[in-house]
Amino acid sequence: MTSLCANDQSTVSFQRKWVYEFLIVGFKEPLSIETLQCWKDMLYTSNLSVFAEGNTHLNTFFTKLKIENVSEVVEKENNEFFRIFNVFNEKGEILAPPWESVYVTKDQTMFGETVFQLRDKLHQFGLRFINEKEEPEDHIAIQLEFMLFLLQYTEKAFDERQKDDFMRGIYNQYWLLSNHLMQWIKPFTKDIYSYSTSDFYKGIATLLLDFIYEEFEYIKSFKEVLENG
Template sequence: MDRKSDSLKLMKNRENLYRFLVRLYKIEIDEPLLTQMKSMSFPVECCQTKLSEGYRILREYLDNCSSDPITDLASDYAKIFLAAGIADGSAAFPYESVYTSRKKIIMQDAYDQVKAIYAAKGLKKNDDEGSEFYEDHISLELDFMAFLCHETQYILGTQDESKFLSCVKEQMDFLSKHLLNWVPRFCSDIEKYADTKFYKGIGKITDSYLALDYTILKSLTD
């Protein structure tokens, strides 16, 4: 394969993984998704130990589900991300503002910043699942990374390929400023509050994949 084809394939694979993560954080797991995930093949050996561990934990859960996994996962989703049933309200609240603002509350500087970034691309929240989230919600920030991956594919396929490098740098910039600056702590909290191995595995996968993805992007610029 030539360099352009390799880059297109890489961007497509990255887009697919980001969209997969978006779905996991946007709403609870339903039966069709769980069935699909049970049939998926996950990497056995990855270049990052933590990523391999995350896939192993997720595979172990999928292979040994309880009799009512949908209910168990819905309950765990509410506990982890909404603090449902937690007396002191501790949770892995899925907003950048909560992890980066002095007051640890929503709709702070990060919210304004990402909202402006989305608007500059002509983007706004869709009227579907997740429309009630603020713009710095984990699912919307991951969705923006998927959008940037898709945009890069379009540029590679139909426009001046010299713009490819600027697209990669744009992705690196958003990843470093609006994901890597808070998601590692967020994922640590997921592992802390999760009862199911499903979400413990997802936390590890998310954290380690974002770090790996930044390394991949940097290698492209080098």
Template sequence: MTSQDDGIAIILANRHYLYQLLQHIFGNEPNQELLDIATNEHTQEALELMLDEENPNLNTYITLLTELRVALTTDTEGTLDKLKSEYTHLMIGPNKLPAPPWESVYVTKERALFQESTLKVRRTYLNYQFLPANYPHEADDHLAFELDFMAHLAKLTQERFDKQNFHEVKKLLSDQKAFLEEHLLVWIGDFAKDIQESKTHHFYPHLAALTEQFLQTDNLVLDELLSLL
């Protein structure tokens, strides 16, 4: 591999890692293992590689990581309970969710689930034989599912790049860019705004803002990768 290929390989690996991490954060109740990964040095390095070091969302998140590490060390059970409570309030209910984590809620006047946008997402998944874990009981356009789909394509991209199948790599990168622009980037800003205005303020609002910034940056990264191949 050339030095350029090495650089591309590192970016592809970091993209997959971060999409996978964000999918777990928004799709699963927090536990010790997940928080250990979210707060470790590798995660910080991956974010610093993808985002501008002067980015305020990155700086806020790194500060949050430090605070979380300390809190988990000094009061593991209490910190986990707070995060689980926050996750339940924001992502599960039973009360009305302050920031519903489904695309269709933000792109339809009815703010309802299982709309045409949901079917469009499903058809895109099926192009890659991808089915969300809770299909068909959970709407396909849940944030965690869309992030999981991006992680799936990012992994396929790594595998094809390692085999130097650049034609398939370009196709995969183009499809990821299309999915970002037609789906995730259409609503992640409104979701992040709503969750910022919720009554909770410990972890997930910061993560939503960081996720929005990461997706916007990744769209630019995809342009750069496509220009290099």
């Protein structure tokens, strides 16, 4: 189906899934003490620190996590999560709203057209947000979870030699990246970097921006290979 061998495809998919999973944990909800303890243990036994390569803020966060009390870290990071993503300031604004609609609609409100586009696409794959109609589906964590689903969908089709499903997976990854994530990820991460005082959240903002741009170029080139060959 492609010029990539199965081993290459498997390795790339594993690396991509690892980054998506890390970002989802960071953006979906406040960090739990179990997650931070797991990360702390992993810093001594695995390559979790690969996320910090070239990322000053994540490197600082992981360095501090090694020596600080986990309970104190989780309290500090949880307070920051709510401060920048959930709590309205004195101007009635959320510092770094994690919803696409806020960045791409003229009135900067939630539940814009992007929500319904994403809802429809989720339905096409038999997926439904558990809080549909109560919370917008264009939240950054939901978009990242959908990308992870599409990656796994595409990988399964590749392994089973299902060409149509494989093409569907690639084209929908491109759709989600080009029509959504690439449309708002830059101002969103800029807001995090501007307003957050946390090395963790500044660090994952940097990782998110760099990774999504890399993802777009990767899937774009993959799509072109398929179309040309």
